[in-house]
Amino acid sequence: MNRRSGTGYTGVPSWVYVIAAAGSLFILLPLVAMVAKVNWPQFIPLITSESSLTALGLSLRTSAASTALCVVLGVPLALVLARQPFPGQRLLRAFVLLPLVLPPVVGGIALLYTFGRQGLLGKSLEVAGIQIAFSTTAVVLAQTFVALPFLVVSLEGALRTAGSKYDAVAATLGARPTTVLRRVTLPLVLPGLASGAVLSFARSLGEFGATLTFAGSLQGVTRTLPLEIYLQRETDADAAVALSLLLVAVAVAVVGLSYGRRRSSAPVKEQL
Amino acid sequence: MSISRKTITALLAAGALAAGVAGCAGSSNTPAATSPASSSSSISGEITVFAAASLKATFTKLASDFEAKNPGTKVTLNFAGSSGLVTQITQGAPADVFASADTKNMAKLSDAKLIDGTATNFATNVLEIAVPPSNPASIASFADLAKSGVKVVVCAPQVPCGSATETIEKATGTTLAPVSEESSVTDVLGKVTSQEADAGLVYVTDVKTAGEKVKGIPFPESDKAVNTYPIATLGASKNKELAQAFIAAVTSADGKKVLDDAGFGTP
Incomplete structure (x- = not known):
């Protein structure tokens, strides 16, 4: 809508690019x-050691569980x-x-005084x-606590952008609220929900x-990849660096995947 | 579309901020108070002492005593886990004295020829069982920790307190099934003070520092794993004279008394 195409005019002063380059270097360096x-x-031996693979597996499982929990709790909240x-x-x-601005350790203490013994x-x-x-x-609860706002905010934004016109039309045609939600509202905001879920993950x-x-640190039970990195750092800097790179790679893959999906679904949304 | 994209950008920024804060725990710089320069002491100037986290209380006191006795000197302290401090020193952090919580980390520096002369052992520390004041699981001995249903928290074998725990397990033939293996003594103590755990294995000195919040249960098997604390002047020190004087103060009778009061033993 607000994109000027064809003329080559971008509306961005050239000095902005210089600062933007410095900004991206700050992250990349x-x-x-x-x-x-x-x-x-x-x-390869470092990232395929038994403790590393256990930690990675636990991280993926708990993150999937907390993403599911975020969707279950976050969709109604966003609505x-x-x-x-x-x-x-x-x-x-x-x-x-x-939880977005709270230091996670504060979240941990709060959870401890809620769900602790x-x-x-x-x-x-x-x-x-x-x-x-x-x-x-406990790991899933801690992750859900910090990840839930990501889903709620991106879905709320998508819901506001989509508006409620189509919902109203569906309702006047006789659809009951649950049917409207299931057949009209949610399909419209699916891309927003997907990117929110990916960010939560x-x-x-x-x-x-x-x-x-809140959860402690025990191999296979509560020691996720970030905790494994923190522990390895004590004795084996090489292992800590290798695992950090693995975590970065997984994160990049997850975020990259969501961007690819959002791109392909963008034209559909822009028609609305 | 534009709204949700903006929101996501803001979110990413906020998330990065929140995640960044978590990494900030660890080392702390405690510049000790300067004393008025008046006396005619031969030593003067400033030194920076890197010391193991477990030495925080004792070294803060030792440094201020030292400054009071030697006007014109200033001792800056930096406390963190011994292995973290070794990493900082090998990466070129400016330090004059290093006090380690174990001989293994000091050996890393002497192997790298980064210390001046040889290290002096100045204190020892042993493990003790820490339980909540009410002792809910009725722990009375090391063997009690292995009873089923007892939630015991220990240090991971990768850190000094964890390797000491492992040594005692081997020596006594007792196998613990901990519910958590933490990265530091502080985290173990935290799980006991919050009463999440029935018992934790920490150092005698940690139990003393925690005061009323935990009860310490000494056990005879702890002498199977005595941790020795070495101290040394670093090769890169610009004021070796002052560094040596500080080490002499730590190993003096007065220094020993401060360490004894905190629960440390004599090597």
Whole structure:
């Protein structure tokens, strides 16, 4: 809509490109420095060691679980925030976004006092025979806590952009609210939901502080890839660098995949 | 489309910010207070001391005592995990004295010819069982930690406190099934003070520092893994005289008393 094509005029002053180049170098240079530090002859043995593969597998499994949990909890939240205004809506949005700016270790402490053995809910859960502390569930909870805002915000944006015209038309044609949601609203915002889910997955993959504080660190149970890197750093810098690169590669693959998908779906959205 | 793209950009920025904060825990610089320069002492100037995190309380006191006794001197302290400090020193961090929590990390520096002369062992530390004040799992001995249903947290074998734990397990033939293997003593202690764990294995000195929040249970098998703390002047020091004087103060009778009070043993 606001794109000027054909004339070659981009509307961006040339000096902006210089600063933009400096900005991208600021992100790229540390990655290049890390790649330069990799002990390449040992790279494959380092990333395929038993502890590394266990940590990677655990990271992928828990991130998938927390992404699913983010979708289940986040879609209704985004709908409530995007559609009908209600008292306290802005406050609710501010609180939902809080984990984005909260240091993860603070999130970990908060979760500990909620789901921990002595926590707000933990005591009742323990009576019911459910123990969350030091379990894989604790890892998923920590990841969901930090990743949920990513899904809510990108889906809320998509819902606002799509508007509610089509929903209204469907409703006047006799569709019940659940049918409208299932057949009209969600299909319209599917690209937004997908990119939100991918961002949640990527954030879950990188979760460290809350997991360390809340879930602990045990191979195969709670020691995800970032925790494994932190531990390896103590004794084996080569292994830590190799695993860091692996994590970067997985993150790039995940984000790249989502960008590819969003590109291909963009024309459909622009017609709306 | 444009709105959601903007939102995502903002989100990525915010996420990066939040993720970045997590990495900030670790070393801290504690410049000790300067004392008025008045006396006619032969030593003067400034030194930087890199010391293991477990030495924080004792070395802060030792440094301020040293400055009070030797006006015109300034001791800057940097505390972190020993292996992290070794990495910093080998990467060229400006330090005059290094005090390690184990001989293994000091050996890394002496092998790299980065220390001046030889290291002096100045303290020892042993493990102790830390339990919440109410001792919910009724732990009384090292063997009790292996009972089923006891949630015990230890250090990972990669860090000094974890290798000490492993040594004791081997020596006693007791196999622990910890619910978590943490990267530092602080994390183990945190799980015990928050009562998530029934017991944790930490150093005697950590139990003393934690005060009322945990109860310490000494066990005789702890003498199977005595951790020795060495201290040395670094080769790159610009003020070796002052560095030596500080090390002499740490190993003096007064220095020993400060260390004894904190729970450290004599090598």
